[in-house]
Amino acid sequence: MGKVIVVGIGPGNYENMTIRADLALQCCDVIVGYHVYVDLVRERYPDKEFLTTPMTQEAKRCQMALDKAKEGHTVAMVCSGDSGIYGMAALIYELRGEENTPSVEVIPGLTAACSGASLLGAPLTHDFAIISLSDRLTRWETIEARLEAAAQADLSMVLYNPASKGRPDHLRNACEILLRRLPEDRICGVCRNIGREGESTTVLTLGQLRTAQMDMFCTVFIGNGMTRLIDGKMVTPRGYRDV
């Protein structure tokens, strides 16, 4: 009987992959995924069968992985970042249902909150929320309520999917909501193409973030009330220094 291994490959480069993810990709015989993510691993693991689907066909992609496993293959379902956080692990369990075959293994990977934070400095040393601004699968009112709640409780935030072609204004709308409670000069950061060609970071204020250029390869960090810049790095202290 085959197996589906849901593999979080991290931001994209080999070095930020876990040893376990690397071993899984070496050992599998089929690699399934969104074509952009599959292209990130194709060269390093060449002797595999590759199956890809376009962006919005998540259910089809996962069913393909389960079907291949049922045929007896060891299938790696690759996800960028983590396999769970906005990844395919839940959908694989949902589609498999109450049967316990094929077997499923979930291998965690570095989500953009971790990999992006390390580029900006240390913005997530204290409590924080991860919120996606994509309203493809979530009502905008729900997203808005989550942003409000996080701002109210002084949580740092990481915003995934801050923009795409279909929703160029989401980040500006999110900033307007946050600015009801947070000051214009709240320190924020943007990472683009983490672990990939063209990797870059920007540190800016929440006021500036409102009109910043954004695309689907960006991850946005909002500091909490203690966040400050130290030598250009975005740093949220936890208080260890004051003990």
Next chain:
Amino acid sequence: MGKVIVVGIGPGNYENMTIRADLALQCCDVIVGYHVYVDLVRERYPDKEFLTTPMTQEAKRCQMALDKAKEGHTVAMVCSGDSGIYGMAALIYELRGEENTPSVEVIPGLTAACSGASLLGAPLTHDFAIISLSDRLTRWETIEARLEAAAQADLSMVLYNPASKGRPDHLRNACEILLRRLPEDRICGVCRNIGREGESTTVLTLGQLRTAQMDMFCTVFIGNGMTRLIDGKMVTPRGYRDV
């Protein structure tokens, strides 16, 4: 001139470390850290100088790393989980201040939210908050407000430091706060000793969590309103299936 590399080593086992973290530990000549974390890597990287401090001496530990780097050494400051999330990266930047020597590199690692979630199933497929229940450095009122806000906004939650000898009742108190808004049967999970000897998981309700046995090696997951059990796994759907 030396260098401080703040290395997130993940939950503890070699396989869940990134390739980059492994390379950094191979290349450094001094490894500094809390003694429990240093013991996790001591055997695999034997030809190093090891410097450890007890639990609450974070500032002393980071200063030791900076001093060694100033002497010309390549120093790996090991953190369990991620190097940033409740880790030492911020404190290293704080103590170094506006000087830009010694140079600092931050290597991200798998935080318990990612590694623990992969053991429970896929509880973090949608927006969530990470909140520490330790009030050593944070006022309990702040923690309480964050729990309330997360519950109100239907965020899944990961609770770090749910208990220790000095604060055996924190998780029960947190559950009481959550139960003001969330139902008794909200699905929750607990991971213990992730990636280490004695690794275990438990799935239970929020009502049961209130009186569950807990220690400092546990990480707690609270589902959102969509979380359900599928074949014993804690699964939070994102809605891909319904598209």
